[in-house]
Amino acid sequence: MNSLYYQKKLSRNVGDKFxxxxxxxxxxxxILPLIFVxxxxxxxxxxxxxxxxxxxxxxxxxDDLDAGGINPALIGTLVxxxxxxxxxxxxxxxxxxYLAEYSNGGPFSKFIRFGVNVLAGVPSIIAGVFIxxxxxxxxxxxxxxxxxxxxxxxxxxxxxxxxxxxTDEGLKLVPNELRYASLGIxxxxxxxxxxxxxxxxxxxxxxxxxxxxxxxxxETAPLIFTALFSYYYIVGFEDLFYEMGSLAVLIYNxxxxxxxxxxxxxxAASFILVISILTVNIFSRIFAAFTEKTKRx
Amino acid sequence: xxEKLTLFKNRKRFGIEKNIDxxxxxxxxxxxxxxxxxxxxxxxxxxxxxxxxxxxYGLNFLVTSEWNPxxxxxxxxxxxxxxxxxxxxxxxxxxPLGVGxxxxxxxDFVPKFVREIxxxxxxxxxxxxxVVLGLWAIFVMEPFFREFFVFLHKFFGxxxxxxxxxxxxxxxxxxxxxxxxxxxxxxxxARDSLNQVPKxxxxxSYGIGASRWKTIFSVIxxxxxxxxxxxxxxxxxxxMGETMAVTMIIGNSNVFSWSLLSPGYTxxxxxxxxxxxxDGSQVSSLFxxxxxxxxxxxxxxxxxxxxxxxxxxxx
Numbered sequence: 001m002n003s004l005y006y007q008k009k010l011s012r013n014v015g016d017k018f019x020x021x022x023x024x025x026x027x028x029x030x031i032l033p034l035i036f037v038x039x040x041x042x043x044x045x046x047x048x049x050x051x052x053x054x055x056x057x058x059x060x061x062x063d064d065l066d067a068g069g070i071n072p073a074l075i076g077t078l079v080x081x082x083x084x085x086x087x088x089x090x091x092x093x094x095x096x097x098y099l100a101e102y103s104n105g106g107p108f109s110k111f112i113r114f115g116v117n118v119l120a121g122v123p124s125i126i127a128g129v130f131i132x133x134x135x136x137x138x139x140x141x142x143x144x145x146x147x148x149x150x151x152x153x154x155x156x157x158x159x160x161x162x163x164x165x166x167t168d169e170g171l172k173l174v175p176n177e178l179r180y181a182s183l184g185i186x187x188x189x190x191x192x193x194x195x196x197x198x199x200x201x202x203x204x205x206x207x208x209x210x211x212x213x214x215x216x217x218x219e220t221a222p223l224i225f226t227a228l229f230s231y232y233y234i235v236g237f238e239d240l241f242y243e244m245g246s247l248a249v250l251i252y253n254x255x256x257x258x259x260x261x262x263x264x265x266x267x268a269a270s271f272i273l274v275i276s277i278l279t280v281n282i283f284s285r286i287f288a289a290f291t292e293k294t295k296r297x
Numbered sequence: 298x299x300e301k302l303t304l305f306k307n308r309k310r311f312g313i314e315k316n317i318d319x320x321x322x323x324x325x326x327x328x329x330x331x332x333x334x335x336x337x338x339x340x341x342x343x344x345x346x347x348x349x350x351x352x353x354y355g356l357n358f359l360v361t362s363e364w365n366p367x368x369x370x371x372x373x374x375x376x377x378x379x380x381x382x383x384x385x386x387x388x389x390x391x392x393p394l395g396v397g398x399x400x401x402x403x404x405d406f407v408p409k410f411v412r413e414i415x416x417x418x419x420x421x422x423x424x425x426x427x428v429v430l431g432l433w434a435i436f437v438m439e440p441f442f443r444e445f446f447v448f449l450h451k452f453f454g455x456x457x458x459x460x461x462x463x464x465x466x467x468x469x470x471x472x473x474x475x476x477x478x479x480x481x482x483x484x485x486x487a488r489d490s491l492n493q494v495p496k497x498x499x500x501x502s503y504g505i506g507a508s509r510w511k512t513i514f515s516v517i518x519x520x521x522x523x524x525x526x527x528x529x530x531x532x533x534x535x536x537m538g539e540t541m542a543v544t545m546i547i548g549n550s551n552v553f554s555w556s557l558l559s560p561g562y563t564x565x566x567x568x569x570x571x572x573x574x575x576d577g578s579q580v581s582s583l584f585x586x587x588x589x590x591x592x593x594x595x596x597x598x599x600x601x602x603x604x605x606x607x608x609x610x611x612x
Contacts, residue, residue, distance in 0.1 A: 012508040019510040026397025034422040094328030121598035123538020190321035218426025221540035
């Protein structure tokens with residue numbers, strides 16, 4: 001009769017309890033780093049935020065107590081990420097269109113999909129090494145060596161696989177009936193793609209691309225020897241072809257400085273970088289969840 | 298009737314539209330080939346740039362640890378050893394933690410919204426740039442672990458891995474920050490593959506009287522194993538190529554040491570440190586090191602993809 005009731009001391013129940021608590025423990029450890037990192041950045045970085053931070057140039061490291069601002073790095077990050085997006089989004093979306101719409105799972109598309117996955121796994125610093133060999137050391141861009149443009153190209157290599165993948169997968173989710181209907185009333189293939197399938201898949205592609213851009217904005221390794229770093233304001237178009245600062249490289253350089261003022265600037269830059277990346281991530285998550293709900297209705 | 302027929306006859310597509318269609322198709326084809334071009338370009342460029350160093354040192358480069366720009370002697374053993382040790386040890390810690398978290402998220406110990414919050418927290422952790430984690434590691438984590446390392450050396454100093462006096466940045470800190478970075482990868486892939494295990498397997502196991510964890514260990518985990526393995530391999534590739542956080546915390550020393558409590562080096566941190574200022578044959582040697590890193594991560598990645606393809610059709 002007793003065997004019908006839950007027995008606490010049975011070895012299977014004790015074991016279950018043990019492993020359940022172990023798994024809860026793992027989950028707690030897994031979320032601790034995010035909480036710690038974000039809290040520290042909010043406290044240490046948030047304290048450094050002043051209006052001058054956004055307008056001034058950083059002072060060169062030294063005993064100077066005033067570190068200045070991060071304006072050139074902030075603008076530099078925007079410029080470099082924009083260059084990367086301008087290169088990676090058309091190439092990626094176009095490539096994704098071919099994979100999803102034209103190729104019928106043949107050997108070529110299999111090979112390209114494989115290549116996309118391999119490229120996604122290439123270490124980010126290798127992209128920097130590649131651009132260094134291709135552009136920086138050859139001075140192929142109007143004789144300039146380190147430049148914001150080279151940095152943008154290095155970042156675009158990292159964005160490319162993400163953009164292709166999201167386009168490919170977003171287009172694959174579009175129901176075939178839409179394509180049949182469009183082709184059936186006499187539209188050509190490119191009209192169908194541009195007017196029917198791409199707009200239908202726009203939301204999921206846009207979400208993926210925005211996440212890719214956010215990821216690229218925080219990348220440092222490809223920039224440290226392509227865009228290098230600069231202390232000076234970005235004033236004109238020709239600055240694209242000179243050394244350009246970025247928030248990520250500023251954090252790296254100033255975190256390793258022995259001076260307190262520079263370290264504080266690194267915390268401030270981290271604050272701005274992390275807040276913007278997390279905001280983009282959280283919003284696109286909510287957006288994606290919202291889209292999914294409306295689709296089901 | 299006649300009118301209608303001519304109407305249909307005239308409705309031909311213009312030649313120009315056909316051409317636009319063809320041009321559009323070929324443009325997308327060219328753009329998708331761009332991936333292959335970039336990939337081969339990277340491999341070829343890095344290989345040719347490393348050729349000088351490759352012909353000079355051959356495979357000896359991989360097993361000697363002398364790295365001396367003054368004497369023009371280069372060997373990358375310290376960096377290769379550092380890359381392998383940090384990535385493998387961090388993975389060893391991450392696998393149980395990540396799979397445990399994934400089980401927590403997929404089982405129903407707690408209400409769904411709590412699990413969703415934990416899941417998105419872990420995924421948001423992946424969005425934090427590695428340079429920021431490096432900054433955090435320097436100023437928060439290193440002081441936090443300092444006492445612990447002294448203790449570790451005092452009581453476990455007889456193990457070669459802990460045999461050196463801890464002083465500031467070291468390989469063990471790099472391993473810890475790598476665990477933080479790998480956790481989201483392993484967790485999210487393990488969660489996806491656990492979710493894909495059909496529900497009837499679980500029900501069958503419960504039906505014949507297995508307890509929850511007997512079911513997890515004997516039914517669910519084996520069924521999800523291939524997916525989890527692929528995730529682990531992807532994480533290994535990431536760990537080997539991870540640059541910023543590791544460079545900032547590992548201490549960057551080319552002196553070889555078995556101990557994790559002494560400063561070390563990885564290939565990527567060596568590249569990050571020296572590439573900007575290198576010249577002469579040092580550049581070629583750095584390209585050689587980059588080539589080694591690329592081959593390592595390519596092998597791991599391709600193996601992971603093969604694994605996914607081979608085992609993903611099981612259910």
